[in-house]
Amino acid sequence: MxxxxxxxxxxxxxxxxxxxxxxxxxxxxxxxxxxxxxxxxxxxxxxxxxxxxxxxxxxxxxxxxxxxxxxxxxxxxxxxxxxxxxxxxxxxxxxxxxxxxxxxxxxxxxxxxxxxxxxxxxxxxxxxxxxxxxxxxxxxxxxxxxxxxxxxxxxxxxxxxxxxxxxxxxxxxxxxxxxxxxxxxxxxxxxxxxxxxxxxxxxxxxxxxxxxxxxxxxxxxxxxxxxxxxxxxxxxxxxxxxxxxxxxxxxxxxxxxxxxxxxxxxxxxxxxxxxxxQCKPAKPLPDHLEEFVQSSGEHGFIIMSLGTLIADLPADLAEEIAAAFAELPQKVIWRHKGSRPSALGNNTLLVDWIPQNDLLGHPKIRLFVAHGGTNGIYEAIYHGVPVVGIPIIFDQADNLSRLRAKGVARTVEISDLDRTNFQEAIQDVLNEPSYRMNMQRLSRLHRDTPMRxxxxxxxxxxxxxxxxxxxxxxxxxxxLPWYSYHSVDVMVFLLTAAGLLMFLTFGLLCFCLRLCFKRKQKNE
Structure with a gap:
């Protein structure tokens, strides 16, 4: 009001x-x-x-x-x-x-x-x-x-x-x-x-x-x-x-x-x-989440969040994602507001909201499935967690392309996403050590500053x-006008001056040659 x-x-x-x-x-x-x-x-x-x-x-x-x-x-x-x-x-x-x-x-x-x-x-x-x-x-x-x-x-x-x-x-x-x-x-x-x-x-x-x-x-x-x-x-x-x-x-x-x-x-x-x-050290998790992630054992856990604008995914897409998660040995915490997929495995916990920064900073975190929003990317870098990206709108695909160029992420296009290629991307990032090593190197560089x-x-x-x-x-x-900013006026002036100088030099040479030729004719 x-x-x-x-x-x-x-x-x-x-x-x-x-x-x-x-x-x-x-x-x-x-x-x-x-x-x-x-x-x-x-x-x-x-x-x-x-x-x-x-x-x-x-x-x-x-x-x-x-x-x-x-x-x-x-x-x-x-x-x-x-x-x-x-x-x-x-x-x-x-x-x-x-x-x-x-x-x-x-x-x-x-x-x-x-x-x-x-x-x-x-x-x-x-x-x-x-x-x-x-x-x-x-x-x-x-x-x-x-x-x-x-x-x-x-x-x-x-x-x-x-x-x-x-x-x-x-x-x-x-x-x-x-x-x-x-x-x-x-x-x-x-x-x-x-x-x-x-x-x-x-x-x-x-x-x-x-x-x-x-x-x-x-x-x-x-x-x-x-x-x-x-x-x-x-x-x-x-x-x-x-x-x-x-x-x-x-x-x-x-x-x-x-x-x-x-x-x-x-x-x-x-x-x-x-x-x-906006990044900061992780705080302790709520008891129910801490109990869930501790139950993951040596395999650790994965979190998935696609941002605040995605209330829920189409049912068929959610089913494919749930089926892929169900076959993993890791536990999964998935921020999902839609209906519960029928393919959801016992290893996956659906929640309306997650303490994302605190989960990314947990020792048992293995992977972040994200849409590529800037805040989430920097939190992943800060905590050294590799990413599997599902870009949807705005700058998300470009953000994830930069992570790919650094060797810390894989991307799955939503137009091609099914349980097979989604799980393949997850397994690649989990099992190939270079993704985590590269992200941890970025984390060290990011944190190594004289001031926060x-x-x-x-x-x-x-x-x-x-x-x-x-x-x-x-x-x-x-x-400055654009032609001054890019020195176009200076280049035009210099080219004009150079052209004029060349013209005058050429004209002077021609005049001298004609004069010499006339003197030679008179002498003959």
């Missing part, structure tokens, strides 16, 4: 005294909030006061919390968990039935339209806020030190520029795709564009594919969000401000990546890496707050 305006003003002005700073948070709803919430809770524990902006129909961000004050905007935010659950269900059906390319294209267009609608609603939220003079005055009088936001939407970016506050991004994606491509040099010869499933060692044809993929994806991103944010930028910042330059002007980019997972690539001074910042990723992130957020930004770390290259 939305707060009355008077309550909002009181909420902003009556804040517990603290030695910490004041941070305005504009998150991205859905699973992105899981990551943002960790930063919010840790910042609160360090004495900072946080105000989190949410819409009236927010589906992950609660309106009450001991860690932050919620500022509920009385508009619809466009987030819809049921849509995405339905979308995932349709993707599974299309892949499993190997439907026509037209069916897949139509579903992708439905997703594109949903994202366009979502960004339209974000813009409506910002307009609602900007046009509410009382609310904006109260935000200005609150004297925030910074805006912490997720560039997966543009709300926090526009709000920060309007309030003239430093911006800290909690990022892996922006409205234009993978975040590095917005801020850092990204040579397409060895920097693969997610989610292309390419590596940093591309053949000629793969480089062609990467370039084409980049052009088409950038066009798609701009088509999806450009009209909405361009109109917003024109309305409040004038015709000379490109909306995406507002993103590129952010003071600090906290990247949820680690180069044990990512491929090496150029970066920038104001990019700070905090991949796996979360502590690094908190230090840099507070750095921006202390110094009112980090302009000295921010490149101004985004302000």
């Amino acid at each position: 939305a707060l009355p305006l008077t309550s909002i003003i009181c909420l902003l002005l009556v804040v517990p005294a603290s030695q910490g700073g004041r941070i305005l948070v504009f998150p991205h709803d859905g699973s992105h909030w899981v990551n943002m919430r960790i930063l919010v809770e840790e910042l609160n524990s360090r004495g900072h006061s946080l105000t989190v902006i949410r819409t009236a129909d927010s589906w992950y961000i609660t309106d009450t919390s001991p860690y932050y004050s919620a500022l509920t905007i009385d508009v619809k935010g466009g987030g819809n968990e049921e849509f995405f659950r339905h979308f995932v269900s349709q993707v599974i059906k299309i892949k499993k039935s190997k439907a026509s390319a037209w069916a897949q294209f139509s579903l992708n267009m439905e997703l594109k339209n949903r994202f366009s609608y979502f960004h339209e609603k974000v813009c409506e939220t910002i307009v609602y806020m900007f046009e509410n003079t009382t609310l904006m005055r109260s935000l200005q009088e609150a004297k925030y030190d910074a805006v912490l936001t997720d560039p997966g939407n543009g709300g926090g970016v526009f709000l920060a520029h309007y309030l003239r506050l430093p911006i800290v991004f909690n990022a892996r994606w922006t409205v234009h795709g993978e975040a590095h491509f917005a801020i850092a040099p990204s040579p397409l010869s060895y920097v693969p564009l997610p989610p292309s499933e390419l590596t940093d060692r591309m053949t000629f044809l793969e480089r062609v594919r990467n370039v084409i993929y980049y052009i088409t994806r950038m066009h798609l991103y701009k088509q999806t969000v450009g009209a909405h944010y361009s109109a917003l930028s024109m309305r409040y910042f004038g015709p000379n401000v490109d909306y995406f330059s507002l993103f590129q002007a952010a003071d600090l980019w906290l990247m949820r990546v680690d180069f044990v997972f990512e491929f090496p690539r150029p970066t920038m001074p104001n990019v700070v890496y905090m991949g796996g910042f 990723p979360l502590d690094t992130a908190l230090f840099w957020i507070e750095f921006v707050m202390r110094h009112k930004g980090a302009a000295h770390l921010r490149t101004e290259s985004y302000k």
